[in-house]
Amino acid sequence: MFTGIVEELGEVVTVERLSDAARLTIRGKLVTSDAGHGDSIAVNGVCLTVVDVLDGDSFTVDVMRETLDRSSIGGLAEGARVNLERAAALSSRLGGHLVQGHVDGTGTILTRTPSANWDVVRISLPDALARYVVEKGSITVDGISLTVSGLGIGEQPAADGNRDWFEVSLIPTTLSLTNLGGAAVGTRVNLEVDVIAKYVERLQQRG
Incomplete structure (x- = not known):
């Protein structure tokens, strides 16, 4: 669950196109600072799961075909700027509204x-x-x-x-x-x- 309050403007470092998916590497020092394998990070409003954390300022995510087809993630290229938000903590203020990270x-x-x-x-x-x-x-x-x-x-x-x-x-x-x-x-x-x-x-x- 997210709040829709963007924490950081990140950058797409690499895009690896697979047969029915894509793997993205995204640079975002703030959201990566406490991220680990399996954590959720919203990328342009799409809830994605962290696969690896790289060099302390970047992370990789796998994006399946359905997400690529139903969102703008499929059109991202290297160098694109993306909105990043970590999952909300129960102790944090709800500054925006309840956001699932599921693009409609x-x-x-x-x-x-x-x-x-x-x-x-x-x-x-x-x-x-x-x-x-x-x-x-x-x-x-x-x-x-x-x-x-x-x-x-x-x-x-x-x-x-x-x-x-x-x-x-x-x-x-x-x-x-x-x-x-x-x-x-x-x-x-x-x-x-x-x-x-x-x-x-x-x-x-x-x-």
């Missing part, structure tokens, strides 16, 4: 509107996830816990086929400490909706 789908950055103190970023939203997203609710974008500031439906589908969209407002801290600060229009991002909404829906269906 991907969206595409449609627009960026900068202002003096923040950027408003509009992201496409898959139809299957739209019902779980509400204004002022929480959503995880590339592992970042963010508040939905706007919702809408476009007159025409976006390039990825999605008509629904949502907006988030990125404060200077988010812009400087996460990969969303430099993400351009057209960038594919991982989305995880609030798990509580999915449980409520399931309970209603079973009622």
Whole structure:
């Protein structure tokens, strides 16, 4: 379990493509400082298991085909900047919201509107996830816990086929400490909706 509060902006060191998987080596001195084999680290919002810790500042993870297909992890290349967060400790403050690290789908950055103190970023939203997203609710974008500031439906589908969209407002801290600060229009991002909404829906269906 995670909170969506990014601890460190890491870097992909190597990508080894396998027949039905990939092995990534990622540099992140902070998250690696107390990591060991079997620990969980969220990489751009995807919960991955540490295989090895290397040289005290890097770790390797294995990524199966399903994760590569369902998230943006499959598109990572050497040198890519990634958001990193260690699993939450029971004694820590819950600064964001409950995040599982299980990607529900991907969206595409449609627009960026900068202002003096923040950027408003509009992201496409898959139809299957739209019902779980509400204004002022929480959503995880590339592992970042963010508040939905706007919702809408476009007159025409976006390039990825999605008509629904949502907006988030990125404060200077988010812009400087996460990969969303430099993400351009057209960038594919991982989305995880609030798990509580999915449980409520399931309970209603079973009622």
